Amino acid sequence: MSNGKSQTVSAGDFTSALSLAANGVSVVTTDGDHGKAGLTVSSMCSVCADPALILACVNAENEFCSMADANGHFAVNLLTTSHTELSGVFAGLGTNPDVDRFNHGRWQTLKTGSPILTDALVSLDCNLVSATTHGTHRIYIGEVVALLSNESEALIYTNRNYAISQVIPN
Numbered sequence: 001m002s003n004g005k006s007q008t009v010s011a012g013d014f015t016s017a018l019s020l021a022a023n024g025v026s027v028v029t030t031d032g033d034h035g036k037a038g039l040t041v042s043s044m045c046s047v048c049a050d051p052a053l054i055l056a057c058v059n060a061e062n063e064f065c066s067m068a069d070a071n072g073h074f075a076v077n078l079l080t081t082s083h084t085e086l087s088g089v090f091a092g093l094g095t096n097p098d099v100d101r102f103n104h105g106r107w108q109t110l111k112t113g114s115p116i117l118t119d120a121l122v123s124l125d126c127n128l129v130s131a132t133t134h135g136t137h138r139i140y141i142g143e144v145v146a147l148l149s150n151e152s153e154a155l156i157y158t159n160r161n162y163a164i165s166q167v168i169p170n
Contacts, residue, residue, distance in 0.1 A: 022158040025079045027090045028056050029115040030064060032071030037064040038101055038115060040091040042157050044076055052144035054124055057137045065131075065138050072128050074142055075114035078121040080152040081164050086117075087155065110146035123148045
């Protein structure tokens with residue numbers, strides 16, 4: 001716990017340092033009575049296997065947050081190397097903000113109604129367990145109620161660029 005006197009590094013230094021980490025790229029989605037939204041994230045990880053829980057971090061100012069909170073569910077779609085353009089669309093890069101992002105890619109639903117990318121490496125359909133705000137981001141924890149997986153190579157983001165994963169044999 002902090003005693004209130006600690007000083008942190010600058011946001012710029014922190015962001016630059018962590019940009020060197022290699023992360024999988026995901027599109028997080030929600031859909032329901034309170035709206036449909038999706039965005040690209042690189043902050044996603046497993047929490048535990050029993051029960052199956054995942055965590056995703058989203059900028060609290062993104063429209064996704066109010067919709068996911070109200071809908072009570074979300075999905076995490078881990079992207080493959082064939083999804084670099086889709087990742088950019090859901091990141092809002094080079095697109096008209098009024099364009100329906102879900103016109104890109106092939107989508108379906110499983111149990112919750114959140115959009116599932118049919119050719120994602122892995123799609124995790126989740127009921128929202130908790131959401132809390134820390135700093136500029138909301139941290140979502142979801143219980144995985146359905147999943148879909150495909151054989152492919154993961155899309156990786158590191159040093160502010162995409163990279164292709166390379167599997168090293170055992």
